[in-house]
Amino acid sequence: MLRAFIGKVTFNKPTIYFSQFKSQRWMHSRNKQAMELIAKGWSALQEVDRVIDYCELNDKRLIPFLRTAKENFELALEADNSNTHARYWLSKLHMKYHVPGACKVVGAALLVEAAEMGDPDAQYELGCRLRVENDYVQSDQRAFYYLEKAVDQLHPGALYLLGAVYLTGDCVKKDAASAMWCFHRASKKGHAGAAIAYGSLLLRGVQVPESLAKFDAKRGSSNRKSRKNAGSPEPNPVEMAREQFEIAANAGCDLGFRWLKRLEEEEKRLLISHS
Template identity: 65%
Template sequence: MVTISLNLQLPHKGLHLLHLDFSLGFLIQRGLHSRNKKAMEFIAKGWNALQEIDRVIDYTEPTDARLHPYYRTAKESFELAMEVDNSNTHARYWLGRMHMKYQFPGACKPIGAALLVEAADMGDPDAQYELGCRLRVENEEVQSDQQAFYYLEKAVDQLHPGASYLLGAVYLTGDCVKRDIPSALWCFQKAAEKGHAGAAVAYGSLLLKGPCRLDGCRPSLEGIMDGTAINSCYVRKGAEVPEEWTKSKRGSKSNKLMKKRVKSVESPVEIAKNMFEKAVEAGCDLGLRWLERLEDEKKLQAAGAD
């Protein structure tokens, strides 16, 4: 405020208006940062309380009175975070999730659903994923599949790993949408890159099946040689093609160039192996089984060659 009063005393009108705008903008940004920081502190406090509840809830009743102090701390913390910064989507998400998941005094599922919808519409990927999961339920009175698909796609646009994995499963099975193997592979790949073990296993296992088994079409020999078949089968429409798949210019019929292209494209088996290794690093036993299966296949091929 002192800065503003000093600027108002400057003789040059344009200069003092410029300084006034700058000072107000700085103060507004500073205030937003301060509110956001305080809100995140409240959210962290509430999250810690929920973590403590999750740690012991399997060994007691969900309505156990000993959990009430933690419920109260979490609820009040998230509410305070919303009071401090009403635009904070994380506070809405956690408070909404709390109303939907836990049986605490005052829990209300409609309130939780409304908070999740607000957070999702404001662009929070966790809320979008949570809504997508909860809307995908069998309910004869409510047709919610398309709405669930809408929120899942919104979360996938922000590369949410859980949403990418679930949407990949939807595309793979053709549940409520047209079956789309390339899109399923793209979703699994993005989720695997974010550390999702299940998506890594799904992506690797689908790669091992190959394009012929996945979509029922047989790519041309030229398409296999120059990589176009791999691109069309393994990359979602609109996705960026890896550089190593497009190093050479397509369309040439030179056998020498075609051989170079084959060498530049990483084998689907190698890609799958890398995915299974990522899954094992994340603690997934299924990834280890797939690695063992690959080793067995490799030994059988070596024995057959001998």
């Protein structure tokens, strides 16, 4: 009896293993196919975005690219119905572009689905769209909910927008420390607007939150030790702000260049006054 039991176990175990392996392999293949289709659709959409500012939104020359993008996103969704990227990009096509067969209701439904499934871009997009002034629809709290979901995944746009919400106290309690945290994390991801906001607040004398100071202390402890050994002072708010404006300038933000020029002129003025 024991031998029979062992025989069943040893016989069944490989069967379960191989069936799981085949299932995982099939899912991987399906996801890979979907991502390839999304890449093709996104490439076609990039061609549209490249010229859309120089032509009419319903220009007939854009239709072939829009159709290609739509077909590929739809095929990607057929290949992998759980793919949130396909849902998100297909929703953008329906809601933003003049693609044949576009339907804003379908686009809105796809956007909500993608957001509920955890796509950070969809959560940010939905949060932005819900932040509308409407006397009949109380959507601010719902918008804040989706923005927070995107922030949890460190979406730079959501971090910047949530920072602005905390800074102004719009639909939440005003909290400069939380705003600074959001701007800081977004600037680390290269968001130009967040870098400008963070640098400007530093110049206004807003204190860096303790949580950020500890975070930077852990990451930059070796740099600080080298500065101390060299006898150089700790970075001051102006230098910290300069770093932020450089991030914005590197991202191509004109305001970043203006702030850097302004700091340079201010330094020259101070040197002349002290000489």
